[in-house]
Amino acid sequence: MFLLALCAGALLRRAVAQDAQWTMPAKDYSATRYSGLTQITTANAARLRPVWTFSTGVLGGHEGQPLVVGHTMYVVTPYPNVLYAFDLTQDGYPLKWKYRPDVDPNAVGIACCDAINRGAFYAEGKVVYDLLDGRTVAIDAASGRELWQTKIADLAKGETTPVAAFVVKDRVIVGASGGEFGIHGWAKGLDLATGRIVWTAYNIGPDSLVLARPGTFRPFYDKGTDLALTSWPKDVWRRGGGPVWGWMSYDPSLDLVYYGVGNPGPYNPDQRVGDNKWTASVLARRPADGSLVWAYQFTPHDSWDYDANAEMILVDLTVKGRPRKALVHFDKNGFAYTLDRATGEVLSAEPFVEVNWARRVDLTTGRPVLDSTKLTGASRGNFKHICPTLEGGKTPAAPAAYSPRTGLFYVSTNNMCMDYLAAQATYIAGTPFIGAATPYHAGSRGDGNLGAFIAWDAGRGRRVWEIRERYPVWSGVLATGGDVVFYGTLDGWFKAVDARTGHLLWRFKVGSGVVGNPISFTGADGKQYVAVYAGIGGDWFLLAGDVRSDDPADVRPPADFSPDLARHTSQGGIVWLFGL
């Protein structure tokens, strides 16, 4: 009994120490984005006030999140990927150092959707992150000195690297974007000490390249060998896309790393007959050697650009009366999936937004039941009103959060549908490989609102509450032990809401639209703080081309489906800190 109490006390202290910091993109390996800190509550959140700001000097989309390690905060900017280290023990939080890498400016034109960066990972005294031009760097967290850098990707092949690196034990796991440039998508495992590439695992191709080894690879639904080769036309797989630009998670007891794979290329599905495995899929790999253990394809033969790069949140849930080691995933395709994270079995799949490309997901086969009138292709004509859009029912850029206190997931969603006109695409190395025009419009649910922030019960597969937003919600989410949930909006509001009711507790206008992810930590003064980036961009650099003002030679009309976003925001990167 005494021993038990002692252990519980140690566990609690460790949890508290962990909650004081934010050392990896999603807070923990389970990707919950939940902080157990409790000082900010539903009762006092209305008294939140800004306590500190910092201009990053960069205008690109500020996705990702700061890290706090001990009493140092680390901020990675979009291109040119400056790394700042702030001393949180000093008045005004001055810089300890900044690291300015020499990043190839050509990366800006090869990155499909603004020159963003999704953040850094802290491990063993190193801050590890990706430069946009295809390099991973490890920086000494104390001095800012570069310890190693490794070229992982090739701009000439259309590969760029905005993804957040992910560290498990002595392995740094990275991937590349380029689903719009005909890349051959992969993940790589680097040695944390030296940066040496230990393994390369392609998402597409023969088993030897995919690292699907006999006896190790056991997908729940699929049988046979070379699945990621035989589900493609001959040689088309070599430029079939399948990028890795989202969030990763890790289960230490199963020793599995999970990541989502993006769209197949080109967007015109006529050019790639077959399921196109393992695009639009989740892969579970061994971190040490990259071996594939299981894989599940959310959207076979993706004909709508439904990347599956959104986070895989690892929680233990009761599903249909049974406790399960689950993986919860809000896909671009509009379904919220609950999988068994040991095997890849689909336990439930329910639409969390308006969905009409599929009627449902068949749980015996794991395959979506398609609506054939929404199956696109250059030979099949112009399709009207497909829901959701290729921005997703939720963008993978904006990760959800899970609160163990409420048992709910908090999710930024889009309420938009699209038309889809596919066309033959020609591959030219280093240029876009796309082949579709897809104008957007507001979804038929709601009152013309283009977005909503929702609470989702994954065990029951239903919405608990929703907050309608005029624009798509593009920020990540923070859930806290005080039952306060934080998110931001494209028109520049940072909001705190009650985790149980969705009641708005507080909001503040942060100077630019929010596409970053809030975090929480304990300051040197022992007080709880919340940090978030302002700085609209990412897809909204493209979609609302009129939110920029920095280039006199680039003046664009507003997006027809969202004509007034630029009335409320312009570009600009700011780090905000809020406290009581």
Next chain:
Amino acid sequence: MAVRPVRTLLPALALLAACRSPAPAPPAVRYGQHVFAGGAAPAGVTLENPYRGDRASAAQGETIFGAMNCDGCHGGGAAGWVGPSLADGRWRFGGSDGAIFQSIYYGRPHGMPAYGGLLLSSDAVWKLVTYLQSLAPPADLPTEAWDTSAR
């Protein structure tokens, strides 16, 4: 991820095949809009678009714009996407015939690929220039107004 307004046209491969013979590279351009230190301009030529104003050439240029995946970065109608708008009458690297030609033929920093030589002949680049010059910018470009009470 998200890339939206794109139109790619079928004759791409035929065009590519037609452009396979490498032509001599054009000479260095003197940029009329640059500031010349001491008022002294360096040697260099002024290139002129042989097809300026020719509608058939502009139409061919529009086809090339789709076939070469220009729209994947600059958007449908060249109205701007991850790359800047080429339809607003404003130019990062100069809007003279020769400056636009050089941007396409030799590429530019921040990701504009060089298309000259094998992929596109000088003649094909001039047709692209003709297409871009045919896009008339809206008259009220500098002002974007939401509050209409002042009208």
